Amino acid sequence: MGEHPIENLMITAMNSIQNMVDVNTIVGEPIQSMNGITIIPISKVSFGFAAGGSEFTGETIKQYRMKDKDEEIEYKLPFGGGAGAGVSINPVAFLVVQGDNVKLMPVDHQSCIDRLIDYVPDLMQKINEMFNKTICQKDERTKRILEDIKKKNCKKSDCNKNQEKKGEEVKKQDEKIVQNEVNSQKENKMNIETIESDGEIFGEE
Structure with missing residues (x-):
């Protein structure tokens, strides 16, 4: 057909x-x-x-x-x-x-739920960015605090070293003063003995 x-x-x-x-x-x-x-x-x-x-x-x-x-x-x-x-x-x-x-x-958009579903990926991305930003800020603060502590410890150690050096210098100065006093006392004693011996000789004459 x-x-x-x-x-x-x-x-x-x-x-x-x-x-x-x-x-x-x-x-x-x-x-x-x-x-x-x-x-x-x-x-x-x-x-x-x-x-x-x-x-x-x-x-x-x-x-x-x-x-x-x-x-x-x-x-x-x-x-x-x-x-x-x-x-x-x-x-x-x-x-x-x-x-x-x-x-x-x-x-x-048929309902508000559709809009919420559409914006969920953006919302999750923004939340992740906020968390990452907060974590980075905390890490930076922690690093700054540790650096400040290290600087303070270094300053303290430098101060202690300076104090030790000053203490040694003061000690040396004190020892020097004491030695000078001892030497001066010895000289005075020797002078006194010399004077006494001279007096005795003069009396005998």
């Missing part, structure tokens, strides 16, 4: 729909912004298709042909028909790519 005329109408309509709807219609082509952000539109595609026709009872030509004992009949009848298709494209969301971050931003 040959092709019916309505098949040609359906094929034409389906080919037209295929040309209109492809992968790039659902997931659009990336859009590059000036600040390095890539935006990819995602759309919802709806389409409808209808075809119909009618054969008229007018002149009918029947051709019979016998071949290999099989009867093949070709109908050539008056025919009227039509086909139609409709396509609806609605953007539903946008994929926003910025560096390593990928964010899905719906066009229409």
